[in-house]
Amino acid sequence: MEFGKVVVVGGGVLGTQIALMCAYTGHDTTIWLRSEGSVGRTQPKIQHYEEAMLADLEAAKKLIGNPMGGFLYPRGLITKWEGMTPEEIDRLAAQAKERFGSLLHISLNMAEALKGADVVIESMSENPQAKVEIYEKMRDLLDEKTLLLTNTSTLLPSMFAEHTGRPDRYLALHFANSIWKNNTAEVMGHAGTSPESFRKAVEFAQELQMVPLQLHKEQPGYILNSLLVPFLNAAEMLWAEGVSDPETIDKTWQLGTGAPVGPFKILDIVGLETAYNIVSLNPESKKEGSTMQKIAALLKEKIDKGEKGINAGKGFYTY
């Protein structure tokens, strides 16, 4: 392992998942949090995702011998499916419990947390001003060697590079939700990121059992959201303009491309509130009578009825 000590800054949904994956793969991992209040909010999340990861390992036993198993096993947790045995899964689960217990720490002391870190991953909420503040607070506390990564989904590393005090050792490593199953990591530098740092971020992603997806230049939304946003928007337009209904649109996409899910099922997974926020960012959504405004209004209506997607038990489909 090239990266012995990892620090995750922020204990939100993704921060917690990233920290658990770091510990799972044998890294000494510290989650830095701002206050005792943050600790109270983060600890239940850690427990929740720890249980989810262990439950998925346990469930993977039943996939052994199932011809679909190779598609369904949790790829972040299990690197090689072929020849997998229940005993090996038990060994991984026991090792995970041991590592979660011994390798995962929470700290409120930033200087202590950052000291000697090989990698620091900033995983704060998407507030540019808050990010600038945290980078400026960290800059004099970081070791010379430390690689600084951001998990931002919607912002760009170039917006913060100068504030970090180490633009050459700063770039984005963007994880997907449920990273122990969706084990991708989009690697994206800004113009001043050194090739060495980029290469290190790729290696670090691999150490975390992620598939690194490399971007050669900055792109808002990285690769996946750059494809998903216009795709989902096209589907929302057909729906809002009354061309067809969500079920038919999904069926068309599935039959036409062989995909397992269509755009409205994806919207249920993403969550209708996120979809609404994305649509609302588009200035068209403020124009009276525009398709974007119709989409926003229809999504709002569903959100107000509690139909927020898969986590709410109902969205475009009932779960």
Add this chain to the structure above:
Amino acid sequence: MEFGKVVVVGGGVLGTQIALMCAYTGHDTTIWLRSEGSVGRTQPKIQHYEEAMLADLEAAKKLIGNPMGGFLYPRGLITKWEGMTPEEIDRLAAQAKERFGSLLHISLNMAEALKGADVVIESMSENPQAKVEIYEKMRDLLDEKTLLLTNTSTLLPSMFAEHTGRPDRYLALHFANSIWKNNTAEVMGHAGTSPESFRKAVEFAQELQMVPLQLHKEQPGYILNSLLVPFLNAAEMLWAEGVSDPETIDKTWQLGTGAPVGPFKILDIVGLETAYNIVSLNPESKKEGSTMQKIAALLKEKIDKGEKGINAGKGFYTY
């Protein structure tokens, strides 16, 4: 069967496939062609697709008992996969050969061909003027009862409704390429299509063992292309702007959404010439330095090298 006699106007790739599916499902089917020259071009196509359909039936035997078989069998040719036997497939193949021989006719005589037709499917090339001419030629030869359908991909039924002389009995039924495998039929009326005609088109699609996908209003590109065009364009933009390479972009989409193929594999299937034509229709593609112009130039470069997609053996991937 509600629709005994079917006429397909035009013997191109789709016209031929539609006619074969009509005969396969037991319909007396006539392909009307303009000239002896057209007959010479259409007959080899008929033979080609007839062989492809029979080959896929034969190949389906090997899928019996394969756990992936239920995903891979040719859905247009086999309506029920569960409990399928090699004997039943042999019976379907024998019936197909018999029907291709006895039910499929070519005619150069329009009046004779159209007489008594329950359904006529216009499947000419996408030339609006040529379509108007053919509709005006047909209008006084069609029976009162005949349902008139167009398989147009890029034009709208409202553009031709008045020229048909039967706007209430005229709408679009849009088939996918390789319809014996991709058995979808998008059903789309114009404002003057009667509900009765729409219902009939849905039933006719079902008689052809297609899955009817209903649109409630006119939409250029129907459902599938309304989703595919912006999706593929988003992928082309990432490629043309150097954000990432086709393999990485495809891998991101596949890992992120569980899809079996990514946008560049789909472009190889669609064909790069079609992709180039779609991009060229966008006025942005004429603007110096625009992303659309970069996309057009890159596609053109590949086409000029013969890398036209899956049918050419090479596109973004090598086959």
